[in-house]
Amino acid sequence: MNCKYCGAALPTKGGVCPNCGKMVPVSQQKEMKRILDPKWNEYRNKHTDLYKRESNNDSMKHLNDKAIGNIVIACIVIFIVIILIILANHK
Secondary structure: OEOOOOOOEOOOOOOEOOOOOOEOOHHHHHHHHHHHOOOHHHHHHHHHHHHHHHHHHHHHHHHHHHHHHHHHHHHHHHHHHHHHHHHHHOO
């Protein structure tokens, strides 16, 4: 692929044209990856899905941990109230 500014051949990696020194646009870099590595889209999609699943699992685990903590606190409060009621009735 060639630089859109000066027409020089671009290296397969890197974001700067070796001839004019201008940055290669991100859209052109993505196009280079797609052309040079035919499995790039498959790889990207597979790993993006994996990342999304791991992120969702982490957030669900956090929510579950928070719910369990709230339940434990509620049980402790109920236990204390019951003890206070029992102590008040014994007087």
